[in-house]
Amino acid sequence: MSESKKLIPKRRFKEFEGAQMWEKLRLGDHAIIKGRLGWKSLKQEEYVDQGPSMIAGKHITEGIINWNKVDHIPQWRYDESPEIMLKNGDIIFSKDGSLGNPALITNLNSLATINSTMMLVRLKKNISSIFFYQIMLSSQFKNLIRLKVSGSSIPHLFQADMTEFKFNTPEVNEQIQIGEFLKKLDNLINTQQKKLEKAKTLKSAYLTEMFPDDNESNPKRRFKGIKEDWVPYKLKDVIESEFKGKTKAIMLGNKSIYLDANYLNGGEISYVNASKDVNFNDVLILWDGSLAGTVYHGFEGSLGSTLKAYRPKESGQFLYQYLKKNQQKIFDNYRTPNIPHVVKTFTEEFLVVNPHIKEQTKIGNFFKLLDNKIALEQKKLDKLKHIKQAYLNEMFV
Structure with a gap:
């Protein structure tokens, strides 16, 4: 198979069928790549309750930053590293430990930076950030991570690794359409994830209230009309x-x-x-x-x-x-x-x-319904993730 045939994805939007082939690009030629240069003597006691946000990999889940959990640093600490002051369109990810786990910065309305375990990619205008974020979820980037994990006892992505990272891309209009399409799928996945977490949280709350604690003889919440002691x-x-x-x-x-x-x-x-x-x-x-x-x-x-x-x-x-x-x-x-x-x-x-068998049965049936609800929400989430992975496999070269 020739190189030209390899650079045409299996699935394309109708308006791009027959369009020019994708190109293989070197990331360093099309992006600014930066990381925090050590901690610069930053100490734990310097963290503050309010101030510029400092993001770590632990604050990112499925591409979503939990802004309520991020650390905060003094203004002067933020000012000393202008090269990693975050902007909308930046992509950040973990370069130490659990490699990858990217997030795309959008709707940023306050000062934010990254800690020393993270790296920043700021793309030039010919590469859509919403598209490249999906590249970092695809097999192209995962292959790089696999090489780094298998080749080292302490996995680490160097700036040089990202500079030399090769990826395939179409022209920018097709990039944007692919990125927007996959973003909609990501939104559906995030919504479904929240439904699953809500169902799990509900069950956890009922488990706490419908079973007695170690120092209790009866639970806090009971079915109406049941009074027999446990x-x-x-x-x-x-x-x-x-x-x-x-x-x-x-x-x-x-x-x-x-x-x-x-x-x-x-x-x-x-x-x-x-x-x-x-x-x-x-x-x-x-x-x-x-x-x-x-x-x-x-x-x-x-x-x-x-x-x-x-x-x-x-x-x-x-x-x-x-x-x-x-x-x-x-x-x-x-x-x-x-x-x-x-x-x-x-x-x-x-x-x-x-409790009495009558209450046992009611409790058991109640939690079985909750477990069925959780299983259903999990099944829907898994299905969406499989759909997303299938599109990643077919829409990227």
């Missing part, structure tokens, strides 16, 4: 039985789904020639591995060797939500420290405060 039990007293899973190596075929950590965390399905020893009411806990102590529910199949299943006497959905609310406590207090493993005495020691 009763403390050991975990072993609210389950009929518990059992460990079996290894996959001795089981072949496709009789039932093999329930291992990979599948439970969203990985691919695999099948084994074994009976279904887990039903949908059972509560599962990962017994070994880095995520030991993680709790699951709502699965049916053959239990994997790193998991244990609890068969509840009453509502499995309630028991799952109770354990999930206390997930961090399980991690902190019921795992071995060096090689993560749930302690053998977990079921004998862990305390479960149980």
Whole structure:
């Protein structure tokens, strides 16, 4: 395949079909590239409550700067580095640690700069900043990051790396149209992300109010007409039985789904020639591995060797939500420290405060609806991200 054929994207806007081929450009010829030259003896005690903003990578999520979280520095500290005083149209990104994570500066209405872990790209007029921001989300820039990460124990992007960075681009009108189109997708993704976070926050609030704290006998919020006190039990007293899973190596075929950590965390399905020893009411806990102590529910199949299943006497959905609310406590207090493993005495020691089965059922069903809502919002977000990635693959050379 010739170089000319390579520089035509698979997908173009109709008015640009048959237009001239894209060019390969060197970023240093078309942009000013700057970073903060060290801290210049900046000390933690010099930070102020009000003053010019100083942005770090931790303040950027999915291209959005959280201006409520940025640091602030004295005016004279801002003035001493004019080369990195931010302007609308600038692109900033992390050059140390977690490389990349770019943000496009827009609607800037106050003084702002970057800290020493960041780099700034200020493009000339022949390159659209909204287009180049998308370049930094595409495989072209990700390939550079991959090389830097794999080639160093301490990943770092030097100014020279960005100066020599080669990228493919059409003429500026096509750049702008591509950038604006993908910006609309980014806005949809950001909106969907907020919906997902809102659903998660709502569930977290209800978990706090509908389950009692350690020093409480009853929760703050209850269903109307229910007054029976909650009763403390050991975990072993609210389950009929518990059992460990079996290894996959001795089981072949496709009789039932093999329930291992990979599948439970969203990985691919695999099948084994074994009976279904887990039903949908059972509560599962990962017994070994880095995520030991993680709790699951709502699965049916053959239990994997790193998991244990609890068969509840009453509502499995309630028991799952109770354990999930206390997930961090399980991690902190019921795992071995060096090689993560749930302690053998977990079921004998862990305390479960149980209401009447009528309230258990109501609580379990309520949180199942919330979990379904969260799963739906996550599915919508994943779909939008897949669409965005497909366009990045097809609209860029």
